[in-house]
Amino acid sequence: xxxxxxxxxxxxxxxxxxxxxxxxxAALAGSALAHDGDDSDGKxxxxxxxxxxxKNQMRELVEGGYDIAGANPDTGLVDIxxxxxxxxxxxxxxxxxxxxxxxxxxAIAPDPGYKNPAEVEELVNRIKNNxxxxxxxxxxxxxxxxxxxWAIRITAPATTKDGDKPVVFLNALHHAREVMTVEVALDAxxxxxxxxATNPEVQNWLNRAEIWIVPMVNPDGSNKVWTGDNxxxxxxxxxxxxxxNRNYPYRWNGCNGSSGSPYNDTYRGPSAGxxxxxxxxxxxxxxxxxxxxxxxHSYSELVLYPYSCDGERVPQREVVEGxxxxxxxxxxxxxxxxxxxxxxxxxxxxxxxxxxxxxMYHEHNVIxxxxxxxxxxxxxxxxxxxxxxxxxxxxxxxWQYVIKRALGxxxxxxxxSSGESAVDAVVRITNLAKHGDAGQMIKVKSDGTFxxxxxxxxxxxxxxxxxRTVERTVLVGGDLLRMDVTL
Ligand SMILES: [Zn+2]
Numbered sequence: 001x002x003x004x005x006x007x008x009x010x011x012x013x014x015x016x017x018x019x020x021x022x023x024x025x026a027a028l029a030g031s032a033l034a035h036d037g038d039d040s041d042g043k044x045x046x047x048x049x050x051x052x053x054x055k056n057q058m059r060e061l062v063e064g065g066y067d068i069a070g071a072n073p074d075t076g077l078v079d080i081x082x083x084x085x086x087x088x089x090x091x092x093x094x095x096x097x098x099x100x101x102x103x104x105x106x107a108i109a110p111d112p113g114y115k116n117p118a119e120v121e122e123l124v125n126r127i128k129n130n131x132x133x134x135x136x137x138x139x140x141x142x143x144x145x146x147x148x149x150w151a152i153r154i155t156a157p158a159t160t161k162d163g164d165k166p167v168v169f170l171n172a173l174h175h176a177r178e179v180m181t182v183e184v185a186l187d188a189x190x191x192x193x194x195x196x197a198t199n200p201e202v203q204n205w206l207n208r209a210e211i212w213i214v215p216m217v218n219p220d221g222s223n224k225v226w227t228g229d230n231x232x233x234x235x236x237x238x239x240x241x242x243x244x245n246r247n248y249p250y251r252w253n254g255c256n257g258s259s260g261s262p263y264n265d266t267y268r269g270p271s272a273g274x275x276x277x278x279x280x281x282x283x284x285x286x287x288x289x290x291x292x293x294x295x296x297h298s299y300s301e302l303v304l305y306p307y308s309c310d311g312e313r314v315p316q317r318e319v320v321e322g323x324x325x326x327x328x329x330x331x332x333x334x335x336x337x338x339x340x341x342x343x344x345x346x347x348x349x350x351x352x353x354x355x356x357x358x359x360m361y362h363e364h365n366v367i368x369x370x371x372x373x374x375x376x377x378x379x380x381x382x383x384x385x386x387x388x389x390x391x392x393x394x395x396x397x398x399w400q401y402v403i404k405r406a407l408g409x410x411x412x413x414x415x416x417s418s419g420e421s422a423v424d425a426v427v428r429i430t431n432l433a434k435h436g437d438a439g440q441m442i443k444v445k446s447d448g449t450f451x452x453x454x455x456x457x458x459x460x461x462x463x464x465x466x467x468r469t470v471e472r473t474v475l476v477g478g479d480l481l482r483m484d485v486t487l
Pocket of ligand 1: 174
């Protein structure tokens with residue numbers, strides 16, 4: 001349901017110098033945002049600041065609990081949401097120079113082209129009904145307010161048993177106001193299902209891989225965005241909500257990358273994994289064990305990979321960070337020049353703890369990315385007609401990249417022992433060309449399968465379960481090798 005539906009909620013950037021005139025133009029157009037240099041009248045605003053010292057001041061902003069909407073590490077610009085009813089005074093002068101001020105009315109619903117929870121549910125079911133041969137749909141959890149969390153599973157044929165193929169996982173809208181991310185996830189489902197009949201590349205992907213798509217992780221928050229607060233980020237647990245993407249258990253509250261105050265937009269929740277959405281996502285990921293995952297967020301035009309606490313890096317930098325760089329290079333910025341920027345969160349934004357990608361990588365060997373889509377000029381809710389198609393088309397290159405990579409260089413197999421799946425087996429993989437390579441440890445799935453994405457080379461695989469061990473040397477080229485092991 002769309003209360004207060006507006007004709008257009010673009011970020012208007014009118015060249016007008018009188019604040020009063022701008023506000024009335026915006027009101028007539030139903031705009032959520034208008035430029036406005038005066039911030040003494042108690043309106044909600046997004047301030048664009050040019051920081052004097054990007055890295056250190058971003059940390060100060062996070063630790064101060066400010067609501068950072070987006071940032072550009074190249075220009076040192078950052079957008080801060082300053083609400084009229086903010087409980088926290090903000091002295092912007094200490095951070096740097098104010099470049100722009102846009103007032104917004106939180107009560108105006110987003111551009112009606114974007115999807116609310118009921119529309120997402122309807123679309124998910126329509127995709128299934130249009131392509132029952134490829135699609136299964138399930139509710140994998142329920143929110144605090146009782147909304148279903150929907151997952152779409154796409155593979156050919158739809159009856160393929162779980163675990164037979166590499167899984168790629170796409171999810172959107174951990175953060176309620178990031179409405180464009182839902183469009184990207186739904187477009188992936190539409191694209192794969194409608195292209196399958198005629199596009200040999202899509203046939204190859206769906207014959208060989210399983211794609212899981214969660215278009216809306218946080219429907220309660222989304223409902224709030226559509227019914228009274230277009231700048232809402234968290235879910236709605238308690239009176240103030242929890243930031244679902246600071247609530248995952250790995251390093252929860254671990255590195256000043258979240259807030260302990262329920263009033264702040266990065267509130268981590270009362271305990272690790274306390275939220276229904278977090279628990280449901282963890283259960284789903286544990287069950288399907290994706291090879292790759294992309295969590296779509298907005299905005300800033302970044303590709304983020306783990307780990308997210310200061311100075312921490314994953315052991316498999318070649319695959320994880322290299323893949324992030326390749327993906328970023330496929331994404332041209334909305335301004336038309338330059339590309340998305342790859343990096344860890346602590347390198348190009350700020351430290352994050354309790355985020356999904358660190359948990360996925362650490363617990364389940366998933367290679368996970370966050371893509372912060374759209375630029376600072378587009379923001380959270382750019383004009384649907386101007387930006388929706390451009391954005392979803394551009395982002396196809398990213399999710400298609402991870403599907404192709406999941407089907408490329410690497411080793412996939414199943415470990416069994418006396419005819420049964422060796423459910424407690426661990427596979428250690430080391431690159432023989434790298435002296436002293438610590439390698440990676442992969443816990444097999446509950447059905448005994450494992451999947452390691454590798455760069456071409458010669459590897460030693462040591463498969464161990466209890467006191468039994470099998471060792472193999474494999475030459476990995478450009479394709480995915482199948483290697484089953486009996487202990
Ligand atoms: Zn986000």
